[in-house]
Amino acid sequence: MKGVIVKKAGGPNQLELVDLPNPQPGEGELLIRVHAAAVNRTDILTREGKMGYLTNPILGIEIAGTVVQVNGESSFSIGDRVMGLVNGGGYGEYVVMPANRAMKIPKSLSFEEAAAIPEVFLTAYQTLFWIGKLQKQETVLIHAGASGVGTAAIQLAKKLCDAKIIVTAGSKRKLAFCQELGADVLINYKEQSFVEEILKATNGRGVDLILDFIGADYWEKNLASIKVEGRWVLIGILGGSELEKIDLFTLMSKCIQLTGTLLTPRSDEYKALLTHDFAEIVTPYLERGEIRPIIDTTFSIETVGKAHTHMEENQNIGKIILKVKE
């Protein structure tokens, strides 16, 4: 079968579509014919040699496809359309997936749309609800609102919690899209002081929860934007990870809970539980079209390098998809 590997840690030109043996499902795993995979920042970090969580030489951590083999007890059958996270191997024609991590694809969704769901929606769900403990009608600040996780988080926070949603993004086009998805307060971080706007929007109180994909660049501003006893989930470092001269005292005096998280390195059991909880709660919304996957662009698997470059340019609204099977 064909699959995309990294020749040598480096740029998009290091990606290569090569011939490899088909993977073999272990006990409790499904073998899936991949129709579509999605591109994630984790893939870029892996390509650059900065991650090292995955042993699979083929990139890719989420897919949508058709079950072609079931190994062991499972509620899935051959021919089922499934989507979900994989432990690497997503950018290939066939991939194995633990059966307890697979989700049935709602009838209304194509494979491309389904591939746009697992990573960003599970991450948004995990960070908003499992870690961030978002409550009904709380205020949440979602940085990079037009990103994959951002667009998922806006929809989930609005539909499940009727939250007041404040987003930051770098263009009018992105902000308008966030508003369409349900965002209430739109901040163009290139033109506005987000701290000022947030304090205005919360009567000086600050937000209950921050989903932070930015890291270092926004450290002080996030501290100023969060309420006393607020929760802050650090989930990305688009603005760098290295901080100089920080004062821990504000974390104490404001009683802030700061939780770092990544989904990829979590255990198989964690991913299975998260998938199960998410599918139970969110599938009805997906079936009714009230929550929807957001696709920016679809590339063929042969042009995977272009797909990576597109993500690195930060122009995308929503997910970047690789079409693996016509």
Added chain:
Amino acid sequence: MKGVIVKKAGGPNQLELVDLPNPQPGEGELLIRVHAAAVNRTDILTREGKMGYLTNPILGIEIAGTVVQVNGESSFSIGDRVMGLVNGGGYGEYVVMPANRAMKIPKSLSFEEAAAIPEVFLTAYQTLFWIGKLQKQETVLIHAGASGVGTAAIQLAKKLCDAKIIVTAGSKRKLAFCQELGADVLINYKEQSFVEEILKATNGRGVDLILDFIGADYWEKNLASIKVEGRWVLIGILGGSELEKIDLFTLMSKCIQLTGTLLTPRSDEYKALLTHDFAEIVTPYLERGEIRPIIDTTFSIETVGKAHTHMEENQNIGKIILKVKE
């Protein structure tokens, strides 16, 4: 009545015992004749002009005494022996306390012993269980094990959760005392690498929970000592609050939850709930003498400056008490 105020932000010599009008209890408050108060680092920060939470000119946030007036509905009566947190005013002959924050003093304890309980035991209880979510037989690292909160936390973690307790302290005398209270692994931070010792004691896995009173000085070492998905409660900055350089990525890759906290700035409602929960769970242990307040030294209220200096010298094991009434 007599009470201790701060003449001007500064050293212990700025403390002065002066004559002031008696405080008046508001609705739902008790007026208490103070028998003993305890010294806290918060008092030192207030004396230095670094806090500003409290509007009461009299220092002191915890006391033990006798109810002399009850204003409004309450389960307390005149003559009851009570202990608890106050919103300032503890270093005085009389103080007001919200009735829903008072705890009956177990018969077996003196006023001095009772004054040694509220702040450190409530803080230890809050950080171990409410914030730190300590579970049965987990491993907890308690820095400054011989401090007021440290000695309370060791006892609570052992009696309530049968936890494996690792402590750090700076002398053999302090470590021996921690062991007597229930600590399992003793680390002299002046002579040993605590990261190495902790990894040895946890088979390389790291601890489930850190109670960190140190802050900046231990940042990197705490990161190296905590397990993946560990909880870290930042509750003091004895080792400074300013960090020169940190890398946020470790918080993400290890999925760490870091929560800053202080008890004093929390709301009245929070303190009432915490007090209620603590009293219900821990009072039986105090009555049976299975958990006990730890007193280092008792000073008379007239020598309050010496009491502060004693705390600043970091030689104490357990609490420093001010005797207000003979």
